[in-house]
Amino acid sequence: MEIKDFILAPIFFLLFTVLGILYLEIFCRDKPYRKIFIPALWLKMLASITYGLIYKFYYGFGDTLTYFKDGSYIFNKLLTDWNTGWTLMTTPARTYNLQTIESFEQMMYDGSTTAFVVTKIVAVFSFFTFNSYFATSLLFSFLSFTGLWALYTSLVDIYPKLKWQFAFAVFLIPSVTFWGSGIMKDTVTIGCIGWFFYGFYHLFIKKDKLFIPIILLCISAYLILLTKMYIIAAFIPAMFIWFLLHHYKQITEWQAKAILNISLLIAVPFFAWYFSDKLVNTGNIILKAFISEAVGFHNWHTFLDEKFGGSGYNLGTIEFTPIGILKKAPASINVALFRPYLFEVKNIVMLISSFESTAILLFTLFVWLRVGIIKSFIYILRNPLLISFMIFTLIFAFIVGFTSYNFGALVRYKIPCLPFFIAVLFILLHEGKQGKLLKVN
Secondary structure (H helix, E strand, C coil), X not given: CCHHHHHHHHHHHHHHHHHHHHHHHHHCCCCCCHHHHHHHHHHHHHHHHHHHHHHHHHHCCCHHHHHHHHHHHHHHHHHHCHHHHHHHHHCCCXXXXXXXXXXXXXXXXXXXXXXXXXXXXXXXXXXXXXXXXXXXXXXXXXXXXXXXXXXXXHHHHHCHHHHHHHHHHHHCCHHHHHHCCCCCHHHHHHHHHHHHHHHHHHHHHCCCCCHHHHHHHHHHHHHHHHHCHHHHHHHHHHHHHHHHHHHHHCXXXXXXXXXXXXXXXXXHHHHHHHCHHHHHHHHHHHHHHHHHHHHHHHHHHHHHHHHHCCCECCCCCCCCCHHHHHHCHHXXXXXXHHCCCHHHCCCHHHHHHHHHHHHHHHHHHHHHHHHCHHHHHHHHHHXXXXXXXXXXXXXXXXXXXXXXXXXXXXXXXXXXXXXXXXXXXXHHHHHHHHCCCCCCC
């Protein structure tokens, strides 16, 4: 930790606090949830500092430090050798030529396209943070927080009575706050998910804004595609289903609904038949890529677990066929949302993760018992928003639970779906108390 970190970290902490206060005075003067903003922002930034301190002084290494080191290298190149630095900024990872080969040999993450994106972001941010690790980390967390705040305000706009419950779901889940606050891909993606949801909601559901949501959708989707494509693969279908079901429910005339239903019954099978070859080919490509990624993670994390006694898990024997993979869906979803169990704990990180997963399991059971399992499913099936949240949660949990094979990695991978799943539970609990759906979107 350099002297400039001691100087700049408090300055940037204060700067972002002042920016937050100005935002509240300009845009949220009369909002009932304005008092949540500053504590949530402080928590996010403190998590960012804590994250950096742990990896700098306890572990002494980690992805976050490597991202900063590589980003600092590009930043210094931009200052001392603009042509080479600009080439590094504008070319994909491991694009070797006479101009860049020496530079790539100096960087750890030159071969990973997704990691190289974060490295480039660090290089850009360093112009504003004077190449300070903690100032850069605070900038990552602040921008990520803006996305989470956009998600939160959108949810409160839909369910105004649940502002405190949504505050917990978005800002107070420990793993989401901690793992989504450092110089990491997770910090970028969790913020972008929030901005994507905000843009989608205001453009396609509420339809009260146009230009800004389109910009937010494009930028957030692009950054997620560059860093963690599988998040978009799970999130966009869920949002599309929300859009379709929401507008379907807005049709009040039974004649119009009948015509639409008949049209869909004819059109869907026809298009499925007409494009069957392309659909099969695309499905095979996606399946092969998914299997390849999963096998790579399985082999690597199993090796680490056997050699170093890490926090690995497995799903038993897997047949890598569509049916064989689907058979593992329940176990994969369970491991992502509710494991590790307390009796599976092998180290301190697993213990902390286990406390959280156990709390989520108990809260889920509480909601089911309080509302009723059958009523919970009825509420979900009658509410397009809840359907979309559950589709995203289940698809995403399946993907990360099936591929990870390591609880230490899984605790980071699963954070994008947790705010949506917890939000569903709070909505079900509240609507169960009311005995009816409060609002359907």
